[in-house]
Amino acid sequence: MTTPHHLSDLHAALRPSVIDLGLGHPDPTLLPLDAIRRASARAVARYGAHALGYGYATGPGPLSDWLRHRIAQHEGRAPDADEIAITGGISHALDQLITLCTKPGDVAMVESPTYHLAVRILRDRPLKLAAVPYNADGPDVAALSALIGRLKQEGERPRLLYCVPTFNNPTGKCWSDAVRREVVQLAVREGFLIVEDDAYRELAYDGPTPSSLWSIAPAGSVVRLGSFSKSLAPGMRVGWITADRDVIARYATCGLMDSGGGPNQFAAMAVAAYCEAGEFDPQVAQLRAAYRTRRDALLNAIAIHLPAGCEVHTPAGGFFVWLRLPGVSARRLLPTAEAMGVSFVPGQRFFCDGQGGEDAIRLAFTLYPPAQLQEAVRRLAQAVQAHDQN
Ligand SMILES: Cc1ncc(COP(=O)(O)O)c(C=O)c1O
Incomplete structure (x- = not known):
């Protein structure tokens, strides 16, 4: 064909x-074409017209529940029901998050190198970008600290660090456990938000995936963006956020969500039916x-x-x-x-x-x-x- x-x-x-x-x-x-075809039919059969409604701003409960259970099993920290939201994928969630949490001209720090298309999203706001050099095992924490000091001297306060700590795009590298802890501590001390892009978490080839920053951080310092794009199919446009309940509440009550511009309810229901059947x-x-x-x-x-x-x-x-x-x-x-x-x-x-x-x-x-x-x-x-x- x-x-x-x-x-x-x-x-x-x-x-x-x-x-x-x-x-x-x-x-x-x-891509699991037949399984998604079956899951879509099951979603319609099981959830009826709910599968074709607007749904909730935080996405369908069955998918959040499945994710909460899975995250608890794999990461040792379970998000509460108000600490997770289903999204339209990482790109959409990142765009929405920076719309809600930054104002134009704020400084976002990014790893160097970093995922180039996230940089496009940050620039759309527009945010000012500050590059953090990358060592063998993650960002150079001393350089990150010095950068923050320099920015403060210039009267700037970095608002966030966007990063891909696990199976990075473009390098494929992972931050070490020590760097994960140090960067989280720095974020808590300096009051910037870590936006953790966790797109590749499921795709580990040689052993267990490192802990997410979200799972080791105190409440409020990390927003983790997850996605089914790499583990299931990018065309589903379904992902999730785990974050502090205040961030989730802002996300779920913004104008975009009120207008029905939240996650694709049908796709999220189909993913829920797929996951609940043990196919993931x-x-x-x-x-x-x-x-x-x-x-x-x-x-x-x-x-x-x-x-x-x-x-x-x-x-x-x-x-x-x-x-x-x-x-x-x-x-x-x-x-x-x-x-x-x-x-x-x-x-x-x-x-x-x-x-x-x-x-x-x-x-x-x-x-x-x-x-x-x-x-x-x-x-x-x-x-x-x-x-x-x-
Ligand atoms: C690091 C990273 N984040 C996000 C995305 C896009 O995620 P989504 O398809 O969930 O919007 C990609 C896709 O290449 C990626 O490499």
């Missing part, structure tokens, strides 16, 4: 001759197995085909490998690589101040099967060789 272009942004984005490792998408063949864990297990194999295929191909000087670290989860190619300009490499049939995102795009990542590239390993990942790296190696000769 061919998919008409207007039905799928992914198919529209794909260029047949290019293996595009720039796209942080799931493989469509791994097997799906996550299947994704983990598939993506682990793909990650390993990509890393093996890098070891075989790319020059010995390149630097790569094995991501323990998530979608991405961050590859440094010392001496190579990633931006100049891109057109050469695309002409040779492979694409990526140049590293500089993930630095909000444009300072860094010139010789780095982000490669997603989720969209293509291992053979295509290997072919992509072979083409990338040819492009690097051509770049070296110029």
Whole structure:
């Protein structure tokens, strides 16, 4: 079956001759189409017209209840019923959160590198951005502290830190436990809000996922944004927030929610029916197995085909490998690589101040099967060789 272009942004984005490792998408063949079809039918049968109503601003109770139970089991801290809300995914929740918790011109601190499209959302407000350098095991806490001191001297008070502590986009790295604790302590001391983007929590390949900042923080210091986009399907547009009850109350009573602009009730009900039937864990297990194999295929191909000087670290989860190619300009490499049939995102795009990542590239390993990942790296190696000769 061919998919008409207007039905799928992914198919529209794909260029047949290019293996595009720039796209942080799931493989469509791994999406649980039949299970979602069955879950949607069950949602309509079980919840009747409720499934097609506006629903509550905090989303359907069955999904919150399922999430509360799961979070308690996996994270050792259960959000109370008024400490969780269902959202339309992380992007939507982040946009709404900063609308409610900041005013234009406030300072948001971000890791450097960080998820480039969250930076777009923060800039829309607009917020002023301050970059926090990244060490091997998370943000440089001394540099973060010094940055806050500098901002205060300039009469600014940083309002929030947006971060992806677990299986980071773009680096795939995780903050260590010590850094998690230190950053939370700093937030409590300095009075800024941590906005924890937890998009990749379920996709762990080598062992348990680190604790969320939300689960170790005192009440009020962390808002954690979760999503079914990576663990189930991005098209569902369903996620959740765990936060202090004051934040949830503001979120749930704002004008957008009053006007019915909350989560998609039908999609959230379908996800509830899917999760209640016990289908979530097997799906996550299947994704983990598939993506682990793909990650390993990509890393093996890098070891075989790319020059010995390149630097790569094995991501323990998530979608991405961050590859440094010392001496190579990633931006100049891109057109050469695309002409040779492979694409990526140049590293500089993930630095909000444009300072860094010139010789780095982000490669997603989720969209293509291992053979295509290997072919992509072979083409990338040819492009690097051509770049070296110029
Ligand atoms: C770190 C991070 N946050 C958020 C998102 C988007 O989340 P959602 O689909 O829930 O809006 C992505 C998607 O690539 C991501 O990588």
